[in-house]
Each structure stands twice: as structure tokens, then as C-alpha cells.
Amino acid sequence: MRDPLTSDPPAAAPTGAAPARSPAIDAATLGLPVAAPLAPADPALELARLRDAFARSRRWMVLTGAGVSTDSGIPDYRDAAGAWKRKPPVDFRDFMRDPLVRARYWARSAIGWTLMRRAEPNAAHRALARLEQAGRVNLLVTQNVDGLHAAAGSRAVVDLHGRIDGVVCMDCRDRTPRAALQARLVAGNPQWLGLSAGIAPDGDADLDGHDFSRFVVPACERCGGVLKPDVVFYGENVPRERVERSYAALDESDGLLVAGSSLMVFSGFRFARDAARAGKPVLMVNLGVTRADVLLTDKFALPCGEALAGLAAE
Numbered sequence: 513m514r515d516p517l518t519s520d521p522p523a524a525a526p527t528g529a530a531p532a533r534s535p536a537i538d539a540a541t542l543g544l545p546v547a548a549p550l551a552p553a554d555p556a557l558e559l560a561r562l563r564d565a566f567a568r569s570r571r572w573m574v575l576t577g578a579g580v581s582t583d584s585g586i587p588d589y590r591d592a593a594g595a596w597k598r599k600p601p602v603d604f605r606d607f608m609r610d611p612l613v614r615a616r617y618w619a620r621s622a623i624g625w626t627l628m629r630r631a632e633p634n635a636a637h638r639a640l641a642r643l644e645q646a647g648r649v650n651l652l653v654t655q656n657v658d659g660l661h662a663a664a665g666s667r668a669v670v671d672l673h674g675r676i677d678g679v680v681c682m683d684c685r686d687r688t689p690r691a692a693l694q695a696r697l698v699a700g701n702p703q704w705l706g707l708s709a710g711i712a713p714d715g716d717a718d719l720d721g722h723d724f725s726r727f728v729v730p731a732c733e734r735c736g737g738v739l740k741p742d743v744v745f746y747g748e749n750v751p752r753e754r755v756e757r758s759y760a761a762l763d764e765s766d767g768l769l770v771a772g773s774s775l776m777v778f779s780g781f782r783f784a785r786d787a788a789r790a791g792k793p794v795l796m797v798n799l800g801v802t803r804a805d806v807l808l809t810d811k812f813a814l815p816c817g818e819a820l821a822g823l824a825a826e
């Protein structure tokens with residue numbers, strides 16, 4: 513059975529066991545070499561190589577990561593060596609069991625959301641939408657939660673880790689728009705919204721040195737339960753239907769194109785692993801080390817916008 517974990521499966525977990533607590537996986541913990549950013553001497557030649565490799569197969573499944581959205585002003589998590597640029601994201605178990613962790617998350621999100629919601633699709637998103645319309649992409653699977661692929665016009669999209677513009681109650685499973693919760697966050701915490709903070713990945717904000725215990729966290733209006741963004745946290749399972757739809761598309765595709773992801777997280781890495789096992793070409797557009805480097809058919813050191821726009825212009 514293809515597993516739905518976001519992190520690597522535990523080595524000897526009993527059948528039915530909960531997923532292991534997600535480690536802070538990076539290149540070092542995986543034993544990958546620490547690499548400097550790849551900088552091709554001739555980007556035009558690199559793009560020509562990518563076009564040639566892409567043209568050899570007709571229908572591709574595409575997997576995207578944070579590097580696709582950086583040109584939209586949304587930071588990524590890792591540097592070119594695959595190491596964390598900041599502290600790892602919040603862990604699911606910590607969020608569920610500790611009210612202070614939830615307060616810290618929602619305080620940062622209240623500020624980060626105002627910046628995140630302004631982000632617009634960039635050249636990479638638009639290029640992938642054109643490739644889908646041209647029949648070259650059978651499914652776009654994204655690890656991003658920003659919704660920018662859909663905003664750019666892509667229709668066959670699996671938001672593997674969910675969407676940040678939704679909120680779910682962990683008790684009654686009621687779902688509400690993130691914008692509606694923002695109004696409640698602002699009403700209950702007006703003094704926090706004037707704080708300055710830098711944008712962080714996934715609608716977060718760099719906001720520390722404050723007493724988060726004073727932040728008022730709204731409860732579910734239907735049942736009073738715990739509210740969580742409708743995204744997959746570290747240590748949480750990806751819904752099985754998303755995994756199964758992605759694998760069905762991978763089975764039907766001629767190859768896998770990965771753009772802007774180091775694939776350090778298992779939920780994305782497994783698609784590259786299994787495509788390689790099936791003998792399908794696996795192409796990578798990324799400027800740094802990735803977990804799948806030894807599996808790749810070829811790798812192209814280009815910014816995602818430049819690379820994907822170049823493919824769509826063919």
C-alpha cells in the first residue's frame with residue numbers, strides 16, 4: 513500500500529501505528545552532500561537541454577515546491593544546501609496538545625495572512641497552466657499551500673498539503689474560509705495587527721519576543737473545538753485520496769517533472785522515487801541539492817520562472 517505519511521515511515525512501526533513524530537529532516541540528517549548553489553555558465557544552454565529532455569516525452573506529471581512561488585514574494589524553507597533557513601514549521605502534535613503553540617501560530621498567521629493573500633501568480637505558475645492547456649501536463653501536484661496554481665488557471669491540481677485559505681475544526685470538521693477567521697482574529701486582538709514582521713513561508717510571519725499567552729485564539733463557532741488551517745502539518749498524514757489521485761496520474765504519465773523542491777519531505781520524495789523505479793524519466797529544475805539527486809534522469813540549474821516559461825514557449 514502506498515503510504516500517506518508526510519515524513520519517512522518509522523523503521524519498524526507496528527501495523528496501524530500512528531506516524532512517527534516528524535524529524536527536522538534536512539540534507540545533513542539524510543547524509544547528502546552540502547552543495548553550493550548551482551550556477552550554470554550558460555543559462556541558454558541549460559534551458560536548451562531542459563527543452564530537449566521535456567520534448568522526449570509527451571505527458572508529464574509535475575510536482576512543485578516552494579521555489580515555484582518565491583517570485584510571488586513567498587519565501588521558501590530551505591537554502592541551496594537543503595538546510596532550514598529558519599526553525600522548522602509547527603508540528604501537528606504540538607499544535608493539538610499545547611494552547612500556547614496554537615496561540616503563537618495564530619498570532620504569527622494573523623500578520624502573515626495579510627501578506628500572503630496579496631501574492632499573485634508568477635511566470636512559473638502561468639507557464640504550467642499553459643502547458644496543461646497544451647496537453648503536456650496530466651496533473652500538477654503541489655506541495656505549496658498558496659493556491660497560486662489554481663489562480664494562474666491550472667485545473668488539474670492536487671494540493672498535496674492543503675490550502676492555507678481554508679480553516680477546519682478538528683472536532684466537528686466544519687470548514688470555513690480563512691478570511692472569515694481573519695476577521696475574528698483581528699476583532700479579538702486589535703493590538704497585534706500593528707506589529708511589524710517579515711513574511712515567512714506558508715502565511716507565517718517572523719514574530720517573536722512577544723507574550724503569545726495574551727493572544728486570543730477563536731474557537732469553532734459551531735462546536736467550540738480547536739481550529740486549524742486546512743493544511744497538512746509536519747507529523748500529520750496527507751489525505752489518502754490526494755495520494756491515490758497523484759499516483760494514478762503518475763502511472764498514466766510518461767515522466768515526472770519536479771520544479772522548485774528539494775524533496776526533503778517524504779510526501780513529495782516518494783513520487784520521484786517511484787517514478788524512477790518504474791523506469792520513467794525524472795527531471796528536476798532546482799538551484800540546490802535535493803534528496804532525489806541520485807534518482808534523477810537529469811537536473812537543470814535554472815530559476816523556476818525562467819525554466820518553465822521556456823518550456824511553455826515551445
